[in-house]
Amino acid sequence: MFAYLVRRLFLMLVTLFGISVVIFFLLRIVPGNIVDILFAAAGYVDPADKANLEKELGIDQPLIVQYWHWIIGFLRGDFGYSYVSEKPALQEILPRIPITARLAGLALLFSASIGIPLGVISAVKQGTKLDYTLRVISLSGLSLPSFWLGLLILTASVAMFGQMPIFNPNPKTWLEAFATYAVPAAAVGFRSAALTMRITRSSMLEVLRQDYIRTARAKGASDAAVNYHHALKNAILPVITVIGIEAAFLIGGLIVTETVFNIPGVARFLVEAIRWRDYPIVQNLVMFIAVVVVFANFTVDMLYAVFDPRIRYTD
Amino acid sequence: MRSVRALAATAVLSLLAFSTIAFAGAPKQGGILRMYHRDSPGNASIHEGATYSLNVPFMPVFNNLVIYKQDEAQNRMDNIIPELAESWAWVNDNKTLTFKLRQGVKWHDGKPFTSADVKCTFDMLMGKSQQKFRQNPRKTWYEQVNDISTNGDFEVSFNLKRPQPSLLALLASGYTPVYPCHVSPGDMRTHPIGTGPFKFVEFKANESIKLTRNTDYWREGRPYLDGIEFTIIPNRSTAILAFVAGKFDMTFPTEVSIPLLKDVKSQAPNAVCVVEPNNVATNIIVNSSAPPFDNIDIRRAMALALDRKAFISIMFEGQGDVGGTMLPPPNGLWGMPKEMLETIPGYGPDVNANREEAKKLMQKAGYGPDKHLAVKVSTRNIPVYRDPAVILIDQLKSIYIDGELDVVETANWFSKIARKDYMLGLNLTGNAVDDPDQSFYENYSCGSERNYTNYCNKEIEKLFDVQSQETDIAKRKKLVWDIDKKLQEDVARPIIFHARTGSCWQPYVKGVTIMSNSSYNGYRYEDVWMDK
Numbered sequence: 001m002f003a004y005l006v007r008r009l010f011l012m013l014v015t016l017f018g019i020s021v022v023i024f025f026l027l028r029i030v031p032g033n034i035v036d037i038l039f040a041a042a043g044y045v046d047p048a049d050k051a052n053l054e055k056e057l058g059i060d061q062p063l064i065v066q067y068w069h070w071i072i073g074f075l076r077g078d079f080g081y082s083y084v085s086e087k088p089a090l091q092e093i094l095p096r097i098p099i100t101a102r103l104a105g106l107a108l109l110f111s112a113s114i115g116i117p118l119g120v121i122s123a124v125k126q127g128t129k130l131d132y133t134l135r136v137i138s139l140s141g142l143s144l145p146s147f148w149l150g151l152l153i154l155t156a157s158v159a160m161f162g163q164m165p166i167f168n169p170n171p172k173t174w175l176e177a178f179a180t181y182a183v184p185a186a187a188v189g190f191r192s193a194a195l196t197m198r199i200t201r202s203s204m205l206e207v208l209r210q211d212y213i214r215t216a217r218a219k220g221a222s223d224a225a226v227n228y229h230h231a232l233k234n235a236i237l238p239v240i241t242v243i244g245i246e247a248a249f250l251i252g253g254l255i256v257t258e259t260v261f262n263i264p265g266v267a268r269f270l271v272e273a274i275r276w277r278d279y280p281i282v283q284n285l286v287m288f289i290a291v292v293v294v295f296a297n298f299t300v301d302m303l304y305a306v307f308d309p310r311i312r313y314t315d
Numbered sequence: 316m317r318s319v320r321a322l323a324a325t326a327v328l329s330l331l332a333f334s335t336i337a338f339a340g341a342p343k344q345g346g347i348l349r350m351y352h353r354d355s356p357g358n359a360s361i362h363e364g365a366t367y368s369l370n371v372p373f374m375p376v377f378n379n380l381v382i383y384k385q386d387e388a389q390n391r392m393d394n395i396i397p398e399l400a401e402s403w404a405w406v407n408d409n410k411t412l413t414f415k416l417r418q419g420v421k422w423h424d425g426k427p428f429t430s431a432d433v434k435c436t437f438d439m440l441m442g443k444s445q446q447k448f449r450q451n452p453r454k455t456w457y458e459q460v461n462d463i464s465t466n467g468d469f470e471v472s473f474n475l476k477r478p479q480p481s482l483l484a485l486l487a488s489g490y491t492p493v494y495p496c497h498v499s500p501g502d503m504r505t506h507p508i509g510t511g512p513f514k515f516v517e518f519k520a521n522e523s524i525k526l527t528r529n530t531d532y533w534r535e536g537r538p539y540l541d542g543i544e545f546t547i548i549p550n551r552s553t554a555i556l557a558f559v560a561g562k563f564d565m566t567f568p569t570e571v572s573i574p575l576l577k578d579v580k581s582q583a584p585n586a587v588c589v590v591e592p593n594n595v596a597t598n599i600i601v602n603s604s605a606p607p608f609d610n611i612d613i614r615r616a617m618a619l620a621l622d623r624k625a626f627i628s629i630m631f632e633g634q635g636d637v638g639g640t641m642l643p644p645p646n647g648l649w650g651m652p653k654e655m656l657e658t659i660p661g662y663g664p665d666v667n668a669n670r671e672e673a674k675k676l677m678q679k680a681g682y683g684p685d686k687h688l689a690v691k692v693s694t695r696n697i698p699v700y701r702d703p704a705v706i707l708i709d710q711l712k713s714i715y716i717d718g719e720l721d722v723v724e725t726a727n728w729f730s731k732i733a734r735k736d737y738m739l740g741l742n743l744t745g746n747a748v749d750d751p752d753q754s755f756y757e758n759y760s761c762g763s764e765r766n767y768t769n770y771c772n773k774e775i776e777k778l779f780d781v782q783s784q785e786t787d788i789a790k791r792k793k794l795v796w797d798i799d800k801k802l803q804e805d806v807a808r809p810i811i812f813h814a815r816t817g818s819c820w821q822p823y824v825k826g827v828t829i830m831s832n833s834s835y836n837g838y839r840y841e842d843v844w845m846d847k
Contacts, residue, residue, distance in 0.1 A: 032726030038357060040729035042365040042452040044764035053449055084357055085520045086505050092520065154556050158582070164560035166553070169523075262548045262557075264522040272355065272521050277726060 004305055012298050019290045020074075023283055024067050027274075033059055034083040034277045057083055059279075070283060080280035084273075089280045093266065093288070100258070100265035104250050106185035111192035112243060116232075118193075119200025119239075123208060124227055134197065141194025146253045150187045150260035157183075167263045184261040188253040192246045199242045203235035210234075248293075342539050342826065346845040350565045351554045352545040355521045358504035361492055362440065365452040367745075367835050370489040371568060372524045372545050374838040375538075376423075377492030377509035380414050380433065380471075381483060385839050388591065388831040390749055391648060392480075392788075395487045399428065399510065409478035409786065416469040420533045422495045423514045430465040435496035437463045437473070448500050453747075455756060455763065456485045459783075478784045481752040488748045489836040512538035512841035521547055532841070539826070539844035551575070559583045564821050564845065569593045569834045571817035573631045579819050588819040590634055592646045593834040594749055597626075597703050599809045600732065600740040600767045607688055608738060612676045614806040617739075618661040619673035620714045625666075626706055626812050636813040637662070639799040640754055643813065646831040648749050651796045659803045673714040682715045693721040694741040695728045703811060704741035732767050742767065742808075749832040751795045755779045759807055770807040823847040 032040075035053050039045040054060040058069065073080055079089040122134040157164050165184070171177035207213065208231050216230045251267055258268035266285065273281035356368045361377065381403065384394040397403065400414035420428040438444040441457045459479045464472045473482065485491060494500075498508045507515050510533070513526035524545040528538055546563070548554040555575055558566050559582045569591070571579060576588055599617070601608045608614055627635035636643045639659070643650035656662050661669055674683075682688045690711075694704040701722060708718035718739070723731055731737060746754050756779060757763055761771035778798050785791035803809065818829045823846045830837040 032724070032730070036730055037726045038450060040725055040727075041357065042363075042450050043729070044365075044452055045729060045733060046451070046454075046764065049450060052447075056449070082520070085518075086358070086501070151552055154553060158556050158560045162560060164557055164562055166557050166560075166562060259550050260553055262546070262550065262553055264519070269521055275726075276357070 001305065005302065008298060008301055012294050015294055016287075016290060019294075020071060020283075020287060021067075023286045023290075024070065025063070027277070027279055027282055028063060030277070032277060034279070035059070037276055070280075074284065074287060079284045082273075082281050083278045084276050084281075089284050092269075092281060093285055096264060096266040096269050099263060100254060100267055102181050103185055103188070103254060103257070103263065103265060104247070106181050107189035107192065107250060107254075108243065108247055110185050110189035111196050111246065114189075115193040115196025116200050116236075116239060119197040120204055120227060120232055122197065122201045123204035124223075126205065135201075138194040138197045138201075141190045142198075144190070145256075146188050146191060147256040147260050149190060150184065150257055153183060153187055154260070165261070167261055169264070184257050184263060187261070188250065188257040191253065192243070192250065195246065196239060196243060200235065200239050203238050204231055207231045207235040342842075342844040343846060344539050344844070345541050346847070347542045347544055348540050348565065348824070348840070348843060348845065349544050349546070349563045351548045351557060351563050351567055352524065353551070353554070353567045353570050354549050355547050359507045359515065359518055359524075360448070360500065360504040361490060362436075362453070362494065363448050363450045363500070363504065367489075367569075370835050371838045372526070372543075373507060373515075374489045374492070375511055375513040375526055375543060375840045376507050376515050377494075377511045378420075379486060379488075379491050380416075380493060381487045382839065383487045383830070383836050385837060385842055386826070386828050388828055389646065389648075390484075390487070390830060390833050390836055392484060395483055399433075399493055403483070405480075407474075409480070410475045412473040412475070412482060414471050416471060417533060418469055420510050421531055422497075422510055423508045423529060424495075424498075426495065426497060428493075428495075428510050429468040430471040431468070432496045433471045433493055434463045434465055436492075436494045439494070439500070446500055449504070453490060456753065458756070477780075478786070479752065480786050481748075481750045481783065484748050484750045485753065487836070488833075489838060490747050512839065513540075513543060516542075523547060534841065538841040540840065543840060555579060558586075558819065561821070564824050565827070566817075566819045568818045568829060568838070569816040571819055573634050573815070573817065576817040576819070579817075583819075585822045586819045587822055587824070588817050589829050590815050590817045591829050591831040592636055592642060592813055592815050593745070594642045594647070594813070594832050595743055595745040595834065596638075596640070596642075596813050597699075597811045598742055598744055599707070599811065600737075600742045601806065601808070602735055602737055602739070603768060603770070603806075604735060605738075607680070607690070610680050611806070612680045613682075613688070615660060616673040616676035616680070616714055617711065617716070618803075618806045618809045619669045619676070620710055620716075621661050621707075621809065621811060622666045622710055623662075623812055625710070626703055629706060630702060630812075631815060634815045636815070638813050639803050639810055640758070640808075641751060641795060641799055642746070642749055642832055647813075648832065649751050649792060649795045649799075651799055655796060655800065659800055661809070662803075670713050677715050684715065687715045687717045689717050689719070690738045691721040692718045692739045692741060693723055693731065693737040696722045696724055699814075700741055700743060707739075707741060707811070735769075740767070744808075745834070747833060747835040751779075751791075751798070752783050755782075755798065759802060768808055770802075770805070772801075772805065772807075775801060775805075 035050055039050060058066060081087065082089055082092050085092060118134055122131050125131045154164060165179065168176060168180045171180055213226060213231055216226050254267040255271050258265045270285055352372060354368055356364065359373050361369050361373050378398045380398060380400040381395050382398045383390040384396050387394050399417055399420060401417050403412060403414045405412055416430055422428055435444065439446055439448060440451065440454060441460060442451065442454060459476050461474045461476050464474060492509065494503060495508050512529055512532050514529045516525040516527050518524045527542040528540065557563055559579060579586055580588060601614055603609055603614065623637045627633060638650045639656065641647055641649040663669055692704050692708055694700040704720055708720060711718050732740060744758060757765045759766060759770055760776055760779060775798060778794060782791050782794040782798065785794060820827055825844050825846055826842040828837060
């Protein structure tokens with residue numbers, strides 16, 4: 001077990017090192033840097049001012065030196081300063097993480113709580129009007145871009161209620177806070193819910209044809225018991241896998257949703273930071289996400305090894 | 316007796332009625348003005364920026380020596396009023412501009428304002444001080460200033476190399492606040508300290524900017540508002556919807572396009588909206604140092620092919636202005652009169668005739684129906700740049716020029732232009748001050764960093780100096796018209812149109828004035844109040 005843990009730990013460190021190299025050099029391959037952008041915005045360039053600014057920000061140094069400074073700082077917990085706001089990078093990143101985490105969590109919850117039951121209903125009522133209606137809804141969910149859906153929701157809210165579910169940074173009640181996140185979460189989670197529904201439906205249809213389902217019915221089990229206790233329990237595994245994959249894809253949807261609903265989360269912030277070539281923000285933020293994902297995988301691997309001894313011997 | 320009582324009652328009623336009217340119109344104290352902001356400015360230092368995204372939220376933090384009257388739409392020399400200065404005088408054959416300064420003014424951190432602060436600010440702008448701005452985009456404004464001298468704590472003089480009456484206009488711009496000596500340029504980027512009607516509270520990048528009332532403001536009874544809050548909403552649809560839903564008291568100034576304005580008026584019929592020119596000219600930059608545009612015939616043909624009214628009709632539903640470099644009248648002070656404008660090739664009303672002439676020039680240069688000229692039209696990847704570039708490509712087709720759109724990200728735009736890696740470019744040029752000195756020297760003088768096309772005509776440059784020193788407005792205007800005409804005839808940087816844009820606010824917001832010949836100077840907000 002110890003050898004397995006050391007091997008996994010080593011692999012994790014190698015992965016993180018690889019990610020750090022890729023992030024760092026990919027950012028530098030993109031044409032233009034913060035100094036170019038600042039001078040482009042000012043519509044002029046003074047070579048001396050430009051050189052001074054590059055020196056001040058340390059981007060005049062060889063890439064390898066810049067990488068070394070960043071990675072040593074990262075390991076020491078010194079994340080540097082945002083080139084744009086000139087505030088500590090951590091101070092800029094940390095307050096935005098909970099906002100996006102709440103939004104993503106709620107979107108996933110929406111996806112599962114809507115997608116799974118509707119998928120089961122669609123499978124059980126296969127070939128009925130209800131099934132067709134649900135399939136059309138799921139298809140539209142997959143086809144509607146989330147930015148368009150978001151704008152549609154905003155326009156409809158203003159036209160119908162004269163109100164707008166735009167982000168409220170200081171909600172006074174729990175309900176207000178929930179409302180702040182619920183609408184954008186629904187907008188971004190609608191696509192995931194549609195996908196979850198389709199996967200649940202097809203997985204359920206496969207399971208419902210199995211012999212043990214017929215046996216359960218023959219034994220006189222109720223429809224609810226058969227569908228939810230016997231069938232769904234066995235059909236849920238591919239659904240969970242898809243929800244897991246969707247969680248990773250969600251970040252893409254969140255960028256658009258955070259923009260449309262003006263939510264100051266980490267996804268929109270990341271895009272803005274890339275636009276400004278704000279290296280300290282982008283590098284540290286992506287690295288932070290990478291560390292979380294790699295650690296989560298590492299923990300899961302360890303748990304597998306704990307529960308299934310074959311893994312630690314064979315891997 | 317009865318008649319006396321009746322008369323008294325009438326008098327009392329009249330008094331009541333008048334006082335009610337008077338009170339209804341009198342400004343009220345209090346309230347937070349909520350406005351959305353179109354994007355997140357890079358920092359909070361006006362002197363280091365070149366976008367009005369900075370002026371709008373941060374101009375209320377500062378004062379200038381002098382300023383354009385904030386309740387008049389047109390910026391003119393005769394509506395410049397003292398601010399941190401109490402008075403000014405031109406002396407020494409108009410080569411010295413002396414200001415008497417206001418006493419008892421305090422910076423927001425409590426320190427006293429003196430002439431040393433003025434000297435510090437302008438020494439930094441001229442690049443003469445130890446402390447330096449990271450960027451100094453308006454250094455060229457002060458090229459005629461030799462030095463700044465002080466006489467005690469409350470008198471300061473600008474000593475010029477030669478007379479330059481327009482210096483006062485430059486000093487009245489929103490781009491010319493006085494900075495405190497005791498705060499470093501770095502701190503001014505993150506936490507600006509001013510003497511203005513509002514104090515800086517916080518700036519959260521991509522989120523919000525908050526200002527609060529300066530209770531120690533030197534102007535008695537101002538500002539009326541308790542504060543101003545800007546929510547940064549880059550998505551224009553979201554921002555407009557939020558305004559319609561009443562989440563904001565005001566749109567970002569001059570940011571409502573003409574088609575969107577119709578939406579706002581239909582969904583919020585009570586909103587007050589105005590449309591004004593913003594003194595931003597959409598123009599073509601031509602790389603005349605390389606083929607094919609080193610050929611003056613091809614440049615002239617291109618200028619002749621432009622149907623400026625079509626641009627305005629497509630993009631602004633007819634609400635735009637055709638002009639030369641200077642903003643056309645009546646809003647612009649220095650633009651050529653219509654009759655003069657129409658004598659310039661390409662400005663005549665008969666577009667077909669112009670294009671026939673253009674075709675002849677193209678044929679002379681070796682192009683025709685069987686041999687088209689292929690060019691790339693480069694522009695920034697922003698709708699206000701991209702949309703006219705597409706129309707331009709369409710119009711150039713009529714004279715055997717096949718344009719291909721080359722969309723460039725902002726980060727790479729300026730470096731591309733600077734290294735002359737373009738054939739044609741679609742560009743926008745904003746003028747902070749409606750004055751020829753700012754426009755001519757910045758955009759057309761030999762060696763200017765903003766002279767993207769490297770147009771250089773020493774004869775014209777001499778005329779720039781002549782008009783700059785002319786104190787007689789009528790004479791100066793005539794000189795400016797001649798220069799502008801020559802610039803257009805030389806196809807130095809053909810101007811396509813001058814845009815107009817809208818601004819809206821809720822009916823209870825009072826005291827807002829949108830400037831009609833600059834979008835950089837009208838955001839002090841000390842006269843704005845809310846009737847609710």
